[in-house]
Amino acid sequence: MNNLKNLRGTVDLLPAQLIKWQNVEKILVEQLERASIKEIRTPILEMTELFIRGIGEGTDVVSKEMYTFLDRGERSCTLRPEGTASVARALIQNGISSNPLEKLWYMGPMFRYERPQAGRQRQFHQLGVEFIGYDSVRSDVEIIALAWDMLGKLGIKELNLEINTLGDENDRLNFQESFLRWLEKNKSSLDLDSQKRIAKNPLRILDSKDIQTKKALENAPRLFNFLSEKSQKRYIDFKKQLEFLKIPYLENFNLVRGLDYYTHTAFEITSGALGSQATVCGGGRYDNLIQQMGGRNTPAIGFAMGLERLILLAGKELDVPRNTDIYIINQGDVAESLAMNLSRKLRNYDLLVELDLSGASFSKQFKKANKRKSKSIIIIGDDEATNRKFVIRLFDQSGNENKEEVISFEDDIVLEKWINNNLLAN
Ligand code: ATP
Ligand code: MG
Numbered sequence: 001m002n003n004l005k006n007l008r009g010t011v012d013l014l015p016a017q018l019i020k021w022q023n024v025e026k027i028l029v030e031q032l033e034r035a036s037i038k039e040i041r042t043p044i045l046e047m048t049e050l051f052i053r054g055i056g057e058g059t060d061v062v063s064k065e066m067y068t069f070l071d072r073g074e075r076s077c078t079l080r081p082e083g084t085a086s087v088a089r090a091l092i093q094n095g096i097s098s099n100p101l102e103k104l105w106y107m108g109p110m111f112r113y114e115r116p117q118a119g120r121q122r123q124f125h126q127l128g129v130e131f132i133g134y135d136s137v138r139s140d141v142e143i144i145a146l147a148w149d150m151l152g153k154l155g156i157k158e159l160n161l162e163i164n165t166l167g168d169e170n171d172r173l174n175f176q177e178s179f180l181r182w183l184e185k186n187k188s189s190l191d192l193d194s195q196k197r198i199a200k201n202p203l204r205i206l207d208s209k210d211i212q213t214k215k216a217l218e219n220a221p222r223l224f225n226f227l228s229e230k231s232q233k234r235y236i237d238f239k240k241q242l243e244f245l246k247i248p249y250l251e252n253f254n255l256v257r258g259l260d261y262y263t264h265t266a267f268e269i270t271s272g273a274l275g276s277q278a279t280v281c282g283g284g285r286y287d288n289l290i291q292q293m294g295g296r297n298t299p300a301i302g303f304a305m306g307l308e309r310l311i312l313l314a315g316k317e318l319d320v321p322r323n324t325d326i327y328i329i330n331q332g333d334v335a336e337s338l339a340m341n342l343s344r345k346l347r348n349y350d351l352l353v354e355l356d357l358s359g360a361s362f363s364k365q366f367k368k369a370n371k372r373k374s375k376s377i378i379i380i381g382d383d384e385a386t387n388r389k390f391v392i393r394l395f396d397q398s399g400n401e402n403k404e405e406v407i408s409f410e411d412d413i414v415l416e417k418w419i420n421n422n423l424l425a426n
Contacts, residue, residue: 009114009122020311023318024154025107028127028305031150037103037129042086044109048076054085054293058201065112067122079111083128084286084302085293091132092295100133100298107307119277119309128304129283132290135299137234140265140285141241147269147281147303148247156271156313159280161247163267164255165235167227169288172263175226176202182220189216206254214254222253231264238265263287265301271313280313281305325351325423326392327369328378329362334385338409342378342390345412349419370399375423394422 006012013021032039048068055062067079080086083106096102107127114120129146131139144161151159166172183190183198183205190198191210198205206223208214227235242249257266266284274280283303290298326346330339343355354372356365362379369377376394384390393404403422407414 007122009116011121011123019321020314020319021307024307024310024314025127027153027318028150029105029107031146031153032105032129035103035146037105037146040087040090040104040106041108042080042083042090042106044080045077046080046086046089048078050085050089050293051078051081054088054289055082056201058197059204061112063200065114067111067113081110081112083108083110083126083304084130084289087128087130087132087302088290088293088295088300091298092290092293096132100296100300102132103129104132105129117277119274119306119312121308125307126304127307128302130300130302132300133298134301135287137237137241140238140301141245143283143301143303144242144267145245145247147283147305150305151269151280151310154310154314155317156280156310156315158271158273160270160272161242161249161267162252162255162270163239163242163249163265164252165224165227165231165238165264166256166262166266166284167223167231168263171223171227171231172203175221175223178221178226179203179223186216186220189213203256206256217254224253234264257282257284267303271309273313274309277309279306280309322352324354324369324372324374326353326376326378327372327374328353328355328380329365329369330356330380331359331362331365332382332385335380335382338385338390339378339380342380342409345415346419349416349424351419351423373399392418 048066051066052062057063061081066081069077071077087104087106091100091102105128108125109123110126111123113122116122129143131143148159148161167175180198180202183202187195187198189212190205191208191213194205194208194210194213205213206217208217224232239249255266255268256262257268262284264285264287267282268279269281270278271280272278281303283301285299285301287299290296290300328339328343330336339355343353346353354374356368358365358368362381366377374395376392378390378392380390388410389406389408391404391406394402396402405418407418
């Protein structure tokens with residue numbers, strides 16, 4: 001039989017790698033909690049229709065990246081390629097969109113059939129935030145500041161915030177008319193992919209990575225010049241507020257984002273350290289999506305971060321596991337039962353307590369405790385079992401024994417005092 005393997009573009013995250021993942025996730029979630037943003041969890045599997053209507057048929061995601069299949073009841077199902085459409089559906093379906101003003105976050109696996117490379121997988125993970133029911137410039141700025149500070153908390157430096165405005169539907173229609181005329185005239189200077197997009201999704205051409213197309217686009221009409229006075233004012237106000245918060249930004253008039261539903265503010269946070277998969281965070285305002293999907297007219301803005309790319313950027317200090325506080329070495333029938341009981345008691349103090357279950361010799365267990373860099377060690381053998389007392393030894397950072405104390409198994413008061421003074425202090 002051939003060896004079984006994971007599917008291309010998916011990865012196993014093993015315990016040693018997960019230390020960084022868990023540290024990163026913890027820091028991000030703590031920051032979300034500080035901003036009083038609430039978690040939402042939606043199904044990973046949805047009706048295909050949701051993404052066709054939510055993301056748009058002409059997008060890359062829907063037209064060529066989705067994992068879509070028929071289930072046993074002949075229903076077309078899709079593994080979610082992103083989170084916003086599902087959040088919008090959940091809000092509409094649960095009646096929440098009739099009383100909006102929700103700040104929500106989600107985190108989990110997403111699926112896109114793409115060519116795998118560093119920072120690009122077929123199963124990847126996103127953390128997203130959605131502010132539902134908010135239409136003010138202030139909410140745009142707050143959500144960007146939040147993303148910026150979350151990345152800052154991870155210690156990631158040298159990030160660029162790129163911003164643009166896409167205007168409202170009307171502005172876009174006005175622009176599209178003139179842009180289409182220009183595209184038809186200049187078709188031959190565009191790459192083939194962009195030529196195909198003229199009929200399907202012309203705005204996306206602005207986002208082309210093709211050098212020749214990019215050069216040609218320098219002479220194309222600018223979306224910004226087609227904005228109504230109100231939309232322009234909104235954008236200028238937005239920039240002023242970013243400046244007030246001292247969040248540096250670059251304007252990128254070609255930033256359009258891959259999904260169809262965006263209006264006004266669009267933004268990306270990129271890092272040069274990532275090579276060609278440079279975007280760690282992308283987001284924007286989507287004032288029409290919830291209504292288009294059958295809800296009330298509900299303005300909203302959101303972003304999603306790619307966790308794989310954050311892990312690549314986050315520093316080595318997040319790769320360090322939490323030290324064991326107490327390692328319990330034990331051998332012998334009665335001793336092992338006492339050790340197990342003691343480990344449960346100690347974990348009630350929020351200590352990281354490792355109970356050695358190997359049954360190996362004392363010296364082997366001792367070596368393991370050393371390898372874990374445990375702050376303290378308890379040894380329980382026949383003598384300790386008979387005397388109903390154990391010794392707890394405390395070590396300093398270089399592994400030298402600092403002090404020890406004999407504690408009776410029944411004496412919880414002395415135990416608690418010792419823990420407070422030696423393991424929980426500072
Ligand atoms: P890209 O241009 O890199 O394909 P995108 O515009 O398709 O990105 P979004 O849909 O905006 O990406 O998703 C938000 C973030 O999710 C991206 O900025 C990126 O960090 C991450 N992401 C998107 N697709 C993948 C993938 N296939 N593998 C890993 N991360 C991804
Ligand atoms: Mg993509």
